[in-house]
Amino acid sequence: NAGVTQTPKFQVLKTGQSMTLQCAQDMNHEYMSWYRQDPGMGLRLIHYSVGAGITDQGEVPNGYNVSRSTTEDFPLRLLSAAPSQTSVYFCASSYFGQGVYEQYFGPGTRLTVT
Amino acid sequence: SQQGEEDPQALSIQEGENATMNCSYKTSINNLQWYRQNSGRGLVHLILIRSNEREKHSGRLRVTLDTSKKSSSLLITASRAADTASYFCATALNAGNMLTFGGGTRLMVKP
Numbered sequence: 442n443a444g445v446t447q448t449p450k451f452q453v454l455k456t457g458q459s460m461t462l463q464c465a466q467d468m469n470h471e472y473m474s475w476y477r478q479d480p481g482m483g484l485r486l487i488h489y490s491v492g493a494g495i496t497d498q499g500e501v502p503n504g505y506n507v508s509r510s511t512t513e514d515f516p517l518r519l520l521s522a523a524p525s526q527t528s529v530y531f532c533a534s535s536y537f538g539q540g541v542y543e544q545y546f547g548p549g550t551r552l553t554v555t
Numbered sequence: 556s557q558q559g560e561e562d563p564q565a566l567s568i569q570e571g572e573n574a575t576m577n578c579s580y581k582t583s584i585n586n587l588q589w590y591r592q593n594s595g596r597g598l599v600h601l602i603l604i605r606s607n608e609r610e611k612h613s614g615r616l617r618v619t620l621d622t623s624k625k626s627s628s629l630l631i632t633a634s635r636a637a638d639t640a641s642y643f644c645a646t647a648l649n650a651g652n653m654l655t656f657g658g659g660t661r662l663m664v665k666p
Binding site for chain 1 (some may be wrong): 652
C-alpha cells in the first residue's frame with residue numbers, strides 16, 4: 442500500500458492565483474482531513490470528510506474548498522491565494538467509528554504565496 | 556483556542572534519560588492520541604488512549620490519562636538520539652468528528 446500520497450511536494454503561487462492540492466489514500470478509509478501547519482505550531486483542521494459525498498468545515502476553512510467524490514481522493518482547492526496561506530499542508534486519513542481514531546498522514550505540501 | 560496544550564514547549568535531555576511531556580485539554584473527550592513529527596516530515600501516530608482507560612504502554616512509551624484533571628502525559632523511557640522530534644497530543648471529542656492538535660513539545664536527545 443502507498444498509504445496517503447500528496448502532490449505536489451512544493452508549490453509557489455502569486456497572490457490571487459488558484460490551485461488544487463491533491464490527496465489520495467489506498468486504505469479504504471472513510472475519514473479524510475486537511476490540516477495546515479504554520480512554523481513552530483501544531484496542526485489546524487481546515488476541512489474533513491466522513492465519507493464520499495460528505496464534507497464539513499474545521500477550524501480554519503475560509504479560503505479553501507474541498508470535495509469528496511470518491512473514497513480515495515480528497516482534493517483541497519485554494520480559491521484565491523493569499524500570503525496568509527503560506528504554510529505546510531497535510532492530508533490525513535483514518536477509519537471512522539464512534540469518533541476519530543489514529544490518523545495516517547501524507548508527507549505534506551509546502552506552499553509559499555508571494 | 557486549541558483544545559490541547561503541551562508542556563513543556565521544548566525539552567533537552569541526554570541519551571538514556573527519560574522524557575516526560577504533558578498535555579492538558581478543556582472539554583470531554585472520546586480519546587486522546589499522541590503523534591510524533593520528525594523535522595520536515597508528516598506526523599506518525601504513536602498511541603491512542605480512550606477516555607475509559609488510565610494507562611497504556613507501547614514499547615518504551617507510557618501514556619497516562621486523568622480525565623478528572625483533563626490531562627495526559629507521555630513518558631519515553633531510556634531515550635535515544637533518534638527520539639529527537641516534536642511530539643503532539645490530539646483530542647477527539649465525544650460525538651465529534653474532529654481531531655484537535657496541541658502546539659507540540661520539541662524534544663532534543665543529545666548523544
